[in-house]
Amino acid sequence: MDYDVIVVGAGPSGLCFARALADTPLRVALIEPQPESELREAAFDGREIALTHFSARVLQTLGVWGHIPAEAISALRDAKVINGLALSGMLIEHRHGNKDELGYLVSNHLIRRAAYAAVKDAPNATLLCGVKVADVSTNADAGSVTLSDGRTLRAPLIIAADSRFSATRRAMGIPAHMHDFGKVMLVCCMEHEVPHEHVAWEWFDYGQTLALLPMNGNRSSVVLTLPQHEMQAIQTMPEPDFDTEMSKRFGNRLGAMRLTSTRHTYPLVTVYADRFVAKRFALMGDAAVGMHPVTAHGFNFGLRGADTLTSGIKRALAIGSDFAAPSVLSTYERTHRLATLPLFAATHAVAKIYTNESMPARVLRDGLLAIGERVTPFKRLIAASLTGAR
Numbered sequence: 442m443d444y445d446v447i448v449v450g451a452g453p454s455g456l457c458f459a460r461a462l463a464d465t466p467l468r469v470a471l472i473e474p475q476p477e478s479e480l481r482e483a484a485f486d487g488r489e490i491a492l493t494h495f496s497a498r499v500l501q502t503l504g505v506w507g508h509i510p511a512e513a514i515s516a517l518r519d520a521k522v523i524n525g526l527a528l529s530g531m532l533i534e535h536r537h538g539n540k541d542e543l544g545y546l547v548s549n550h551l552i553r554r555a556a557y558a559a560v561k562d563a564p565n566a567t568l569l570c571g572v573k574v575a576d577v578s579t580n581a582d583a584g585s586v587t588l589s590d591g592r593t594l595r596a597p598l599i600i601a602a603d604s605r606f607s608a609t610r611r612a613m614g615i616p617a618h619m620h621d622f623g624k625v626m627l628v629c630c631m632e633h634e635v636p637h638e639h640v641a642w643e644w645f646d647y648g649q650t651l652a653l654l655p656m657n658g659n660r661s662s663v664v665l666t667l668p669q670h671e672m673q674a675i676q677t678m679p680e681p682d683f684d685t686e687m688s689k690r691f692g693n694r695l696g697a698m699r700l701t702s703t704r705h706t707y708p709l710v711t712v713y714a715d716r717f718v719a720k721r722f723a724l725m726g727d728a729a730v731g732m733h734p735v736t737a738h739g740f741n742f743g744l745r746g747a748d749t750l751t752s753g754i755k756r757a758l759a760i761g762s763d764f765a766a767p768s769v770l771s772t773y774e775r776t777h778r779l780a781t782l783p784l785f786a787a788t789h790a791v792a793k794i795y796t797n798e799s800m801p802a803r804v805l806r807d808g809l810l811a812i813g814e815r816v817t818p819f820k821r822l823i824a825a826s827l828t829g830a831r
Contacts, residue, residue, distance in 0.1 A: 442583065442595050442596055442597060443470070443594045443595050443596060444468045444469065444470040444567070444594060444595075444596040445466075445467035445468045445469065445596055445597060445598065445764075446459075446462065446467055446468070446469045446470070446596055446597075446598045446599075446600060447469075447470045447472065447584070447586050447594055447596040447598070447599050447600065448469060448470065448471045448472070448600040448602055448725075449472050449574050449577070449586065449599070449600065449601050449602060449603050449609045450471075450472070450473065450601065450602035450603030450604065450607075450609075450726070450728070451471040451472070451473035451475075451480055451557075451568065451570070451602075452553065452602060452603075452604070452726060452727075453549070453552050453553050453556050453726075453740055453743065453744075454602045454725050454726030454727070454740065454743030454744065454746070454747055455471055455473075455600070455602035455603075455725065455726065456471065456480075456553070456556035456557060456559070456560050457499075457500070457503055457505060457556050457743075457744055457747050458600065458602065458725060458747035458750070458751065459471055459560050459563070459566050460503045460504070460505065460556065460559045460560045460563060460566075461503060461747055461748065461751040462565070462566075462751060462754070463560075463563040463564075463565060463566065465565070465754070465755065465758060466565070466758075467565060467754075467758075467764070468565050468567070469563075469565055469566045469567070470566075470567045470568075470569055470594065470596070471560070471566065471567070471568050471569065472569045472572060472573075472574055472586065472588065473568065473569070473570045473571075473572075474570075474571065474572065474573045475570060475571070476570055476571050477568060477570040477571070480553065480554075480557040480568070480570065481554065481557055481558075481561075482554065483550040483551075483553035483554050483557070484550060485548065485550050485702060485703060486549055486550055486705055487628035487629055487630075487662075487702070487703070487704070487705030487707075488548070488549040488550075488628055488662075488705075488707075489546050489547070489548055489549070489628075489654045489656070489662035490546070490547055490548070490549050490552060490739075490740045490741075491517055491544050491545070491546055491641070491654065491738065491741075492544050492545045492546070492547060492740070492741065493544050493738075493741050494540060494544060495741070495744075495745065496544075496740070496741045496744045496745075497544075497545055499744050499745075499747075499748050500555075500744070503559060504559045505552075505555045505556050505558075505559045506555070507555075508554065508555035508556075508558040508559060509547055509551050509552065509555045510551070512657065513547060513548060513551055513657075514545050514546070514547055515545065515546040515547075515639070515655060515656045515657045516541075516542040516545060516546075516639050516655075517542055517543045517544045517545060517546050517639065517641055517654070517655065518534075518541075518542045518543065518638070518639035518640060518655075519532060519533060519534045519543065519638075519639070519640045519641070520532075520533040520543060520640065520641045520642075520643070521533070521640055521641070521642050521643070522643050522644075522645075523642060523643070523644040523645070523646075524644075524645050524803075524806045525645070525646060525647050525803060525806070526646075526647070526692075530644075532640075542639070543641075546641075546654050546655065546656060546662070548662075549740075552740070569588070572588045572589050572590050572592075573588065573589040574586055574587070574588060574589070574603075574608070574609060574612075575587045575588060575589050576612065577599060577601075577609055577612050577613060578612075578613075579599060579613070579719060579720045579721040579722045580720060580721070581720055581721075582597075582721075583595050583596065583597050583721060584596055584597070584598065584599035584720075584721040584722060586599060597721060597763075597764070597765045598721055598722070598723070598764070598765035599721060599722045599723075600722075600723055600724075600725050600750075601613070601722070601723070601724050601725065601728045602724075602725040602726045602727075602728055602743075603728055604726075604727050604728060604731075605619075605710065605711075605712040605727040605728065605731030606710075606712075607724070607727075607728035609728070610714060610724055610728050613719055613722055614719075615714055615715060615716050615719060615724065616714075616715045617712050617713060617714040617715060618712070618713045618714075618715065619710060619711070619712050620710065620711045620712075620789065621708070621709070621710045622709040622710070622711075622792070622796070623668065623669075623709075624666050624667060624668055624669070624708075624709045624796075625666070625667060625668070625669045625672045625706050625707065625708055625709060626664055626665070626666045626706065626707050626708075626709055626734060627664070627665045627666075627667075627672060627675065627676060627704055627705070627706050628662065628663070628664050628704075628705050628706075628707070629662075629663055629700060629702050629703065629704045629705065630656065630660055630661070630662055630663070630700075630701045630702035631660065631661060631663045631684075631687060631698045631699060631700055631701060631702075632658075632659055632660050632698065632699045632701050633659055633660075633661065633695035633696055633697070633698045633699075634659070634695065634696025634697050634698075635659075635694065635695045635696045636659055637653065637655040637659070637661055637695070638655075639655045640655060641653060641654050641655060643735060644691075645796065645806065646690075647798065647803070648798065649665065649666065649667055649690065650664075650665075650666040650796060651663075651664065651665055651666075651690060651691060652664035652666075652734070652735075653691075653695075660701060661695075663687065663698075664734065665687070665690065666709060672706065676704060676706055680700050683700055683704075684697070684698055684699050684700055687700075709733075709734075710731065711731055711732065711733050711785075711789060712727065712730070712731035713729075713730055713731070713781075713782070713785055714728070714729050714730070716774070717729050717773065717774040717777055717778065718770040718771065718773065718774045720767075721765050722770075723750060723770055723773060723774075725743060725746050725747060725750070726739075726740075726742075726743035726746065726747075727739060727743065729742075729743075729746060729777065729781075730742050730743075730746075730777075730781045730785060732784075732785060732788065733788045733789060733792050735788050735791065735792055738784065738788075742777075742780070742781050745777070745780055745781075746773075746777045746780075746781075749773055749776050749777055749780070750773045750777075753769045753770075753772050753773050754769065756769075757769050794806060
């Protein structure tokens, strides 16, 4: 075998999984089509990640957290869900999760840089950058990956961590339930006059969805979701016009807003793979579960999956058994499905209800939020999902 584990995709989930195996004798290869310089100095991509307390602990254990600048870690104290033109909504407070804050906000590109920094000097990890996977196959004994430069690599275990549109998943014949909401998200950072008090907003307004993720200072990561044909003009607006437009879309609740970053757009598509494993093969990160951004929860599931599979591999190594045996992979699949499916299904249902513009749906939306605001156990359940307690 050329390696013990081959990871396709050196995104945050793939890198953290490789780092989690650094204290094992396993030789790990990460295959990434981007040049290594783009991992080392990952560019801002607009996305802010809401990290749970569980994720923060895992990143600390892996030595990734220490590579993130302290000033770039923002507290996510509370979360508010607003419907339509309402001035208030359902408030999930940190006390509902028995924490000082619900979680932390960190820019995706900084997580990528930190994960790369933690992996690059690991003696058992090899980064193969600037190459793509042309083909992948597995059998009962091993897996093989053919690269775009003609090389073929073999390993007892192949991991696909190459995005929710995973070509590796497709090559292995694993179907996935994919839902295209027919909309586009625009993400950027903005300054605003009114303090956010470290409260995140998810605002299901009529005709648009807005999100506000609080950053340190009077800055926030702003998310606007619209149909593509409506987004086109906003994406290309001159900055002064964009500032005015976003201030109006937020109902001037934050005062004057000013763009402080580049703007980025992403299609709104969710993915849930029918299976997470095959012979000598496993899906990880968005390749397994591509979440709706309503919870900013995607990377948390990627990190939890990496932690779950690593634990199973280490248990097998400790007793001298096959670390990629069907029993190890099936345990990973079962555990990760239990951890992800309830929240995936719930957020998918919420997104469909709260973006429905019919009058009965609008009334139902108001009613559900009013009930949720008054039911403390429900708030505690949501807080637990946000903190990573369940």
